[in-house]
Amino acid sequence: MEYGHIPPSGEELVKEIERLKKERNAVILVHNYQFEEVQAIGDFVGDSLELSRKAASLDADVIVFCGVHFMAETAAILAPDKTVLLPVAAADCPMARMATAQEIRRIKEEHPGSVVVTYVNSTAETKAEADYCCTSANAAKIVQKIGEDKEIVFAPDQHLGEWVTQARRGNVTLWPGYCPVHVRLTVDDIEKARERHPDALVMVHPECRLDVCQEADIVASTGGMVRRVKELPAGTRLIIGTELGMISRLRRERPDLEYIPASNDLVCTDMKMTRLVNVWEALRDMKHRITVPPETAARARLSIERMLEVS
Numbered sequence: 001m002e003y004g005h006i007p008p009s010g011e012e013l014v015k016e017i018e019r020l021k022k023e024r025n026a027v028i029l030v031h032n033y034q035f036e037e038v039q040a041i042g043d044f045v046g047d048s049l050e051l052s053r054k055a056a057s058l059d060a061d062v063i064v065f066c067g068v069h070f071m072a073e074t075a076a077i078l079a080p081d082k083t084v085l086l087p088v089a090a091a092d093c094p095m096a097r098m099a100t101a102q103e104i105r106r107i108k109e110e111h112p113g114s115v116v117v118t119y120v121n122s123t124a125e126t127k128a129e130a131d132y133c134c135t136s137a138n139a140a141k142i143v144q145k146i147g148e149d150k151e152i153v154f155a156p157d158q159h160l161g162e163w164v165t166q167a168r169r170g171n172v173t174l175w176p177g178y179c180p181v182h183v184r185l186t187v188d189d190i191e192k193a194r195e196r197h198p199d200a201l202v203m204v205h206p207e208c209r210l211d212v213c214q215e216a217d218i219v220a221s222t223g224g225m226v227r228r229v230k231e232l233p234a235g236t237r238l239i240i241g242t243e244l245g246m247i248s249r250l251r252r253e254r255p256d257l258e259y260i261p262a263s264n265d266l267v268c269t270d271m272k273m274t275r276l277v278n279v280w281e282a283l284r285d286m287k288h289r290i291t292v293p294p295e296t297a298a299r300a301r302l303s304i305e306r307m308l309e310v311s
């Protein structure tokens with residue numbers, strides 16, 4: 001067996017990350033669901049849309065993406081001249097694998113003339129088949145932009161798709177994908193939390209089931225949740241229906257509000273794979289590089305840029 005050096009820990013580890021970051025001219029992007037220790041060293045912490053925009057506009061040589069694979073892949077598409085690193089190679093969003101490019105090509109054949117919208121939680125190959133990409137922050141706007149006379153194919157998240165197309169009269173085909181974390185939250189959980197905290201507002205992510213979203217007072221992307229709490233009066237109590245990491249982010253923004261998890265089951269194990277030591281290793285060894293074949297990237301970029309123009 002080979003033994004390496006013992007990695008630094010605590011303050012030493014944070015200092016080492018800072019030193020390597022300067023040496024590599026790197027920027028650390030962190031999703032809202034990451035562990036607090038990782039959020040604390042991030043140059044930018046945000047939702048999928050905010051982080052995509054950042055990746056596209058950064059002045060750096062290296063982007064360390066603390067999130068899951070599709071997020072780093074989107075950054076690699078938007079910043080082809082930069083090295084994009086995902087600290088834990090296995091950190092992936094299971095929903096992103098629920099619709100393959102081949103399946104999207106088949107559904108397009110079955111629905112000729114339809115407009116294909118793919119949620120950003122998808123692979124680059126799937127985005128390359130789409131007319132529009134969207135995130136949970138702008139999906140409603142993108143759907144509104146598409147004329148009612150057009151049929152929409154929405155993939156892979158059936159729940160986000162159902163939420164943002166509810167008012168639409170035209171035809172909508174929803175791909176049967178789902179987030180295995182948000183789908184665990186039920187109306188029963190919300191009712192029980194409301195019974196215990198009758199004065200609290202319920203805020204959920206639109207990846208939750210439609211009946212859960214309909215029960216909520218606020219339905220928002222993780223970035224939208226941050227914006228909403230900034231507007232609330234001190235002391236407001238909120239029942240939070242999304243990945244539990246979000247509560248630390250909200251607490252940092254508004255420590256004077258009270259946050260109650262709608263369920264203690266809402267943990268995304270992929271988002272929780274990244275620890276500080278992985279960020280340090282990523283910068284030290286320049287791993288794991290995320291790249292997208294140029295032809296796929298060029299096609300996927302069209303649907304992502306169309307999204308960025310709308311929102």
Ligand code: 13P
Binds near residue numbers: 136179
């Ligand atoms: P946001 O774009 O709202 O941050 O959501 C990403 C995600 O994976 C939610 O599960």
Ligand code: SF4
Binds near residue numbers: 095096121179243269
């Ligand atoms: Fe994917 Fe759900 Fe995890 Fe978000 S919370 S990364 S949608 S599995």
